[in-house]
Amino acid sequence: MNFQGKGAISRPTRATGRTTLFLSLLLGLAGVGWIDVADNSLIGLKVIHAKFIPLLQLLCAIAAAHLVQWYSDYVSYRGWNVTGKLPGGSRWGAPNETRLQDIVDGIAVLPDGKEDLQRISSDLEKLTKDVDQIRWNMRSFDFFARFYVFGWHLLLPLASVGVAFYLNYNA
Numbered sequence: 001m002n003f004q005g006k007g008a009i010s011r012p013t014r015a016t017g018r019t020t021l022f023l024s025l026l027l028g029l030a031g032v033g034w035i036d037v038a039d040n041s042l043i044g045l046k047v048i049h050a051k052f053i054p055l056l057q058l059l060c061a062i063a064a065a066h067l068v069q070w071y072s073d074y075v076s077y078r079g080w081n082v083t084g085k086l087p088g089g090s091r092w093g094a095p096n097e098t099r100l101q102d103i104v105d106g107i108a109v110l111p112d113g114k115e116d117l118q119r120i121s122s123d124l125e126k127l128t129k130d131v132d133q134i135r136w137n138m139r140s141f142d143f144f145a146r147f148y149v150f151g152w153h154l155l156l157p158l159a160s161v162g163v164a165f166y167l168n169y170n171a
Contacts, residue, residue: 008145009153013073016066017157023059024160031167056168063161070154077149 029035 008077008149009073010069013066013069013153016062016069017153020059020062020066020157021160023055023062024157024164027055027059027164028160028167031164056165059161059164063158066157073153074149077145 026035
């Protein structure tokens with residue numbers, strides 16, 4: 001997801017998030033017994049009697065790195081003030097800007113008669129519809145931006161860590 005031409009989530013955050021999800025899934029599957037790794041080596045670490053302490057420690061370190069990376073992205077996201085700004089020209093579009101500007105310029109001219117008042121009334125109705133559409137688009141964009149930043153890149157990886165710990169210590 002991009003905002004104002006820049007990625008909302010950086011590459012390191014996406015990488016630590018994927019690693020966290022993968023390792024959590026692997027440990028979760030092993031915790032419920034779907035993967036048998038007793039007395040074997042798993043990603044270069046010796047696993048004895050399915051004790052995953054080194055891997056769980058590694059998962060904690062990766063989750064901490066992910067949290068730091070995510071927080072730095074969040075600070076940037078918050079600095080964009082996503083909820084208060086309109087998307088850039090690629091989302092707003094030049095034809096819409098021209099149309100809205102034409103309406104505003106036409107309203108700015110003092111009316112001479114009844115025809116001008118009717119035209120201004122018609123222009124105001126068009127402007128109201130356009131503003132309502134822009135408002136709805138901004139709400140949709142704001143919802144998805146929050147889901148992407150908070151849900152997908154924060155809650156999902158951290159929840160997977162919690163599930164992996166639960167499955168390994170309570171199974």
